[in-house]
Amino acid sequence: MSSALLPYIDFLRPSLPLGQQQLPPLPQTQGDIAACLALAIALGFWLRKPWDLPDPYQHVYYEKPQLKNGGGSGRTAETRNIAKKLEESSKDLVVFWGSQSGTAEEFANRLARECYSRFGLDSMSADLSDYDPESLSSIPESKIAILILSTYGEGDPSDNAAGFYRYLQHKPSQSLANLQYAAFGLGNSNYQHYNRVVDVVATAIDGLGARALMPVTKADDADGNTEEQFLAWKESVLRLLQKRLDLTEREPVYEPKLQVEEDESLDIIDLHSGEPVSRDDNKSSSAVVSAPVSDAKELFQNSSRNCVHLDVDLSAHPIISYKTGDHIAVWPVNPAEEVDILLGQLGLRDRRHIPIGIKSLDSTKKVPVPTLTSTEALFKHYLEISAAVSADTLASLLQFAPSPTVRSFLGRYVKDRQAYIQLAEENHLTLGRLLRMSAIKGGLSEDGAWANLPLSFVVEVLGALRPRLYSISSSSMLAPRKPAITALVVEKPLRNRPAESIPGLASTYLHKVSVSSRNELCPSLHVAIRKSKFHPPVATKDIIMIGAGTGIAPFRAFLLERARLHAMSRPVGRTILFFGCRDPEEDYIYREELEQAVANLPGAEIVAAFSRIQYPGKTGRGYVQDAVAARGKELSRMIAQQEARVYVCGRAAMSREVAAVLKDALKANEDLEIENHAEWWTSWRRMGGFSEDVWG
Numbered sequence: 001m002s003s004a005l006l007p008y009i010d011f012l013r014p015s016l017p018l019g020q021q022q023l024p025p026l027p028q029t030q031g032d033i034a035a036c037l038a039l040a041i042a043l044g045f046w047l048r049k050p051w052d053l054p055d056p057y058q059h060v061y062y063e064k065p066q067l068k069n070g071g072g073s074g075r076t077a078e079t080r081n082i083a084k085k086l087e088e089s090s091k092d093l094v095v096f097w098g099s100q101s102g103t104a105e106e107f108a109n110r111l112a113r114e115c116y117s118r119f120g121l122d123s124m125s126a127d128l129s130d131y132d133p134e135s136l137s138s139i140p141e142s143k144i145a146i147l148i149l150s151t152y153g154e155g156d157p158s159d160n161a162a163g164f165y166r167y168l169q170h171k172p173s174q175s176l177a178n179l180q181y182a183a184f185g186l187g188n189s190n191y192q193h194y195n196r197v198v199d200v201v202a203t204a205i206d207g208l209g210a211r212a213l214m215p216v217t218k219a220d221d222a223d224g225n226t227e228e229q230f231l232a233w234k235e236s237v238l239r240l241l242q243k244r245l246d247l248t249e250r251e252p253v254y255e256p257k258l259q260v261e262e263d264e265s266l267d268i269i270d271l272h273s274g275e276p277v278s279r280d281d282n283k284s285s286s287a288v289v290s291a292p293v294s295d296a297k298e299l300f301q302n303s304s305r306n307c308v309h310l311d312v313d314l315s316a317h318p319i320i321s322y323k324t325g326d327h328i329a330v331w332p333v334n335p336a337e338e339v340d341i342l343l344g345q346l347g348l349r350d351r352r353h354i355p356i357g358i359k360s361l362d363s364t365k366k367v368p369v370p371t372l373t374s375t376e377a378l379f380k381h382y383l384e385i386s387a388a389v390s391a392d393t394l395a396s397l398l399q400f401a402p403s404p405t406v407r408s409f410l411g412r413y414v415k416d417r418q419a420y421i422q423l424a425e426e427n428h429l430t431l432g433r434l435l436r437m438s439a440i441k442g443g444l445s446e447d448g449a450w451a452n453l454p455l456s457f458v459v460e461v462l463g464a465l466r467p468r469l470y471s472i473s474s475s476s477m478l479a480p481r482k483p484a485i486t487a488l489v490v491e492k493p494l495r496n497r498p499a500e501s502i503p504g505l506a507s508t509y510l511h512k513v514s515v516s517s518r519n520e521l522c523p524s525l526h527v528a529i530r531k532s533k534f535h536p537p538v539a540t541k542d543i544i545m546i547g548a549g550t551g552i553a554p555f556r557a558f559l560l561e562r563a564r565l566h567a568m569s570r571p572v573g574r575t576i577l578f579f580g581c582r583d584p585e586e587d588y589i590y591r592e593e594l595e596q597a598v599a600n601l602p603g604a605e606i607v608a609a610f611s612r613i614q615y616p617g618k619t620g621r622g623y624v625q626d627a628v629a630a631r632g633k634e635l636s637r638m639i640a641q642q643e644a645r646v647y648v649c650g651r652a653a654m655s656r657e658v659a660a661v662l663k664d665a666l667k668a669n670e671d672l673e674i675e676n677h678a679e680w681w682t683s684w685r686r687m688g689g690f691s692e693d694v695w696g
């Protein structure tokens with residue numbers, strides 16, 4: 001074993017459950033040593049490309065015996081045949097979800113839960129990757145399938161829907177004539193391929209004979225109304241099912257699908273106490289590891305806002321690598337205050353460390369979090385307790401209201417949608433805070449007002465904490481073991497209470513970690529590397545990079561890398577970076593470093609646009625797309641005649657405007673002799689001329 005791995009193994013040992021520490025015995029004799037040497041040489045050849053292989057130590061760290069039996073990720077479905085699963089579990093309806101960041105998954109769970117609680121219709125939600133797509137053809141006519149699908153990347157399916165999507169694109173021969181379905185798409189019209197996945201899927205299954213029970217409905221996140229659109233669609237689906245299946249609506253009834261039990265006999269050392277269990281089985285993600293933050297700094301000056309830079313040290317994980325332009329997933333930790341409020345309301349403050357086991361009572365329901373654990377770890381590390389409570393969850397709390405006054409307080413927001421919206425805009429409406437607010441309104445000010453709310457209900461409605469993705473801001477050539485994160489610390493002001501705001505969970509956590517690191521407390525993060533398609537072109541190509549705010553993150557890496565290649569006497573093409581921020585004195589991040597790189601790289605320049613600076617002779621604002629427009633003629637020539645590649649990073653709306661500006665510039669430049677601009681643009685994009693790394 002290489003000595004470089006030894007500190008890592010030492011680091012792992014304390015976290016192993018007792019009885020799991022089975023390191024191999026050391027070689028005793030010369031024969032043993034020779035055999036080990038021969039084995040090591042053979043392994044050396046086999047492992048010529050260690051970065052292509054899974055981390056061999058990963059399972060040692062994360063696999064706990066409880067996980068094998070349905071706990072934790074709960075990844076294994078007993079059968080991959082959905083028709084069989086519906087039959088065995090006596091379900092009448094399946095809500096399939098394809099989700100990248102959790103919204104579609106949450107919606108599917110909510111719809112399936114409500115079908116049962118309001119109408120007694122036995123329903124299940126299903127991860128598309130858990131079932132063979134061929135098995136859809138055996139779903140009998142008496143059952144109904146619902147599809148909730150988000151679009152990601154550049155019009156791509158989520159990772160968990162990719163297999164199903166590929167299957168449909170290969171034009172299968174199966175008939176879906178028995179399949180009755182309804183579909184809901186999640187997308188954002190700022191993206192070029194708006195809600196493409198649900199459209200492609202619906203067209204494909206219609207082509208195979210499936211029957212749509214209602215028109216495909218789409219939610220547009222660009223308006224920020226996805227939740228509202230889902231609620232409206234959900235009501236129409238429920239009404240349709242009620243009519244079609246002759247269902248009677250009833251007062252919502254909660255039937256637990258999970259069982260959460262305290263077990264004081266368990267040893268604390270056996271518990272999951274914070275390490276995440278990645279549910280991402282896909283090849284585009286590395287294992288999740290705990291990695292120290294080796295350096296951290298504040299990037300804003302003279303500002304009330306914060307933006308942090310953190311270097312994550314992967315030296316202890318030699319198998320994990322990244323490429324310039326990749327993403328890093330970070331598992332945040334819920335704030336202690338939020339954990340404490342929820343524990344208090346549930347009357348669990350004194351029992352927070354007692355071991356709990358969670359098991360599924362329904363073969364279609366996965367345990368969404370690691371088990372065994374403790375209530376404190378559950379709230380701190382494994383559940384989305386800091387997110388706003390949905391109107392559906394608020395409604396389902398009524399049945400557990402500890403007093404008639406509390407019930408009528410909550411009931412008002414169930415009956416009056418506008419009142420709920422106002423409540424959510426004026427308050428940080430986490431579950432814990434909502435419980436506390438309602439208890440106080442009902443005159444129940446002591447802890448434990450909601451002690452009768454089952455913990456299984458809390459686990460079911462909150463859902464598992466998801467990692468947050470950041471574009472890596474370091475170059476894998478310059479810092480191969482230290483991917484960097486650049487994070488703007490997000491705060492959403494409350495309506496009518498401007499002095500108060502809702503802190504962004506992950507960015508506030510990263511800010512805290514950066515402060516600890518600057519105070520030399522050596523904090524660690526749980527991270528994984530996610531492959532992206534946003535990699536720089538070969539250095540000889542001309543590149544036009546366009547980023548606003550923290551959208552500059554990957555371009556810092558691209559630019560520093562090109563400057564280094566030039567210093568190594570490699571040929572480097574023209575390099576232009578357009579950067580937009582508010583004010584050079586406030587949020588022009590990495591300025592010195594970038595200006596220095598440009599000074600050392602012939603043919604490189606930075607074009608900065610400041611939105612809060614009054615430009616002489618202009619009417620105020622200067623956004624990055626305005627700066628691009630001002631250089632339109634030159635850029636269109638670089639793109640069409642010199643094959644320059646364009647890269648955009650930042651908000652999707654900004655990227656859409658940049659694309660519009662470039663299209664206009666290409667049209668306006670008569671020297672280019674492009675005949676059909678729309679066709680030219682599409683094929684140029686398809687060939688990788690315009691790459692995006694955008695969000696929201």
Ligand SMILES: Cc1cc2nc3c(=O)[nH]c(=O)nc-3n(C[C@H](O)[C@H](O)[C@H](O)COP(=O)(O)O)c2cc1C
Nearest residue numbers: 099100101102103104150152155187188191194195
């Ligand atoms: C990186 C990224 C890429 C996206 N790409 C698209 C896209 O190509 N087309 C689209 O309509 N929506 C796109 N969206 C919007 C998502 O579909 C939308 O936010 C959705 O609500 C996410 O659902 P999910 O959490 O279930 O994955 C994208 C969002 C992100 C963050």
